[in-house]
Amino acid sequence: MNAIAESLLIDFKGTDVFQGSSIIIIATYTGDNTHKVIKNSDIYLKNTSNNPNVEIDVYEDNHRKKDVDVTNNKITVPYIVKVKNNTDKSDIKLEFTTNVANSKTKNIACKQHQYEDLDLSSLNPIVIGSSFIEDLTPVADGTIPNDVTNAHLNVAVYPRKKDNSVMKNCQIALHVNNINFTRLYDDNTEIFPFKDNMYYINTDDDGNFKIKIFPRKMTSSYVREINISAIIGDETAKSTQNALFITKNILPSDNIDAPIIENMNGDKIYPPSNISNSKFDVRLPRSDIIQPNDIVYIMSNVGSSSVATLCMSEIYGDRSRKDKPFKILYNIFPALETNTLYYYILTSGADAYRSKDLLFKLADSADYQPPRGKLERVTILDSMGDEIEEYTVFGIDSISEGVVCSVPVGGENQVKKGDTITLYLAITGYDPVTGIPVFENPQLDPIPITDKNIQAGNVQIKINNSLLSGVHTDLDGNPGPMYIYYISSEQEYSKSWQGFLDTAPLDAD
Numbered sequence: 332m333n334a335i336a337e338s339l340l341i342d343f344k345g346t347d348v349f350q351g352s353s354i355i356i357i358a359t360y361t362g363d364n365t366h367k368v369i370k371n372s373d374i375y376l377k378n379t380s381n382n383p384n385v386e387i388d389v390y391e392d393n394h395r396k397k398d399v400d401v402t403n404n405k406i407t408v409p410y411i412v413k414v415k416n417n418t419d420k421s422d423i424k425l426e427f428t429t430n431v432a433n434s435k436t437k438n439i440a441c442k443q444h445q446y447e448d449l450d451l452s453s454l455n456p457i458v459i460g461s462s463f464i465e466d467l468t469p470v471a472d473g474t475i476p477n478d479v480t481n482a483h484l485n486v487a488v489y490p491r492k493k494d495n496s497v498m499k500n501c502q503i504a505l506h507v508n509n510i511n512f513t514r515l516y517d518d519n520t521e522i523f524p525f526k527d528n529m530y531y532i533n534t535d536d537d538g539n540f541k542i543k544i545f546p547r548k549m550t551s552s553y554v555r556e557i558n559i560s561a562i563i564g565d566e567t568a569k570s571t572q573n574a575l576f577i578t579k580n581i582l583p584s585d586n587i588d589a590p591i592i593e594n595m596n597g598d599k600i601y602p603p604s605n606i607s608n609s610k611f612d613v614r615l616p617r618s619d620i621i622q623p624n625d626i627v628y629i630m631s632n633v634g635s636s637s638v639a640t641l642c643m644s645e646i647y648g649d650r651s652r653k654d655k656p657f658k659i660l661y662n663i664f665p666a667l668e669t670n671t672l673y674y675y676i677l678t679s680g681a682d683a684y685r686s687k688d689l690l691f692k693l694a695d696s697a698d699y700q701p702p703r704g705k706l707e708r709v710t711i712l713d714s715m716g717d718e719i720e721e722y723t724v725f726g727i728d729s730i731s732e733g734v735v736c737s738v739p740v741g742g743e744n745q746v747k748k749g750d751t752i753t754l755y756l757a758i759t760g761y762d763p764v765t766g767i768p769v770f771e772n773p774q775l776d777p778i779p780i781t782d783k784n785i786q787a788g789n790v791q792i793k794i795n796n797s798l799l800s801g802v803h804t805d806l807d808g809n810p811g812p813m814y815i816y817y818i819s820s821e822q823e824y825s826k827s828w829q830g831f832l833d834t835a836p837l838d839a840d
Contacts, residue, residue, distance in 0.1 A: 353413045
């Protein structure tokens, strides 16, 4: 059997450190047949570069402490190296030695960085996948959680310098609020919090790190919000989103009604009135239970898979007095499947309540519903200035010169001087082979309303034929519906003008 060779190893392999930060380095010395560890053996760490901004201390907490293991011929000593803010940015040189006779030494050199050397946006912890973590049976401390059966938060950080170069094996401190309710794993190794209630994580050889955070099993089940921040020097970079850890079954409360979706028709939410509008409005019924500092988590069991999904979270604020809806992304939900919308209320005292459910479906683009705003609808004119009747079917010849859209201004239910309007077209054509609807929602450049427009009583906008051409009928020969409307700078919608298009070239098929 080969004898064990003498070694002096450290767990920090990086070359980058940050002013204003601390790094934790755990040094381990293992002797051999001629280098024996005895009771008073030790590992020493010295700053050989004499930088005035370096402070070194032995570190100890419940999980890490100096250990002299005579039986196994091993010494372990954790050190904390504090790098202070200083104009001296020269390399820091550290030397590890032991008092074991004729033993090895180890030297490392670290390059100092200040916050202006970093791409600060790259420090934000990124939540990958769901931030709603529900595990009603978390495993006890000392037991390794299962990646499949135990829900967990996946977090990644990709720190970069200003020149986009990576920082291999650098150490980043993570601040996690409610840290006592978390268990952090780097690969399959559990990382325990340090005594400053921070996690210190080393990036990999590629300059990145990915971690998993599991809910910790506590004496009582709980609901907690988890916020993660990367701390480098004096800079704090918050995670892309907060997470909600739930380990108890929260039933719907009898006195908390389901959320309200605006513009819901029957059980359907229709697609947005313009493609740039990617969200729909949700309001909560008034309730004495909800207080301004409470956090609202709007949830959905999405589609046939019924996976609990966090749609958004936000402090409730002054919504009891102001009309301020929550904004929910359309693209969370599959079309035509039944979805469940509900919400949790997390109080400042960490109590949690669940609302009743609202069932709904997201209609597909074939079910497009035009805006039904309060502003007056437009008038459409041909190239000669004559009015075109609503519900006209435009053929390829009738759009050759385009059309003119006349928007009324200055009167009741009309935009006023100083407003800006944006004109939209909502056009549904059809694939000539399959007949599948094809939805387009072009917009024209915004136009400010001037004194001249007010005096004229309207503003005229040219719609070029390129926006109207190439629209196929369905397989039965029915033309494609077209709606024309505008939105003011105050986000007020107009009523829609409807026509139809059959403007594909005759040889297009």
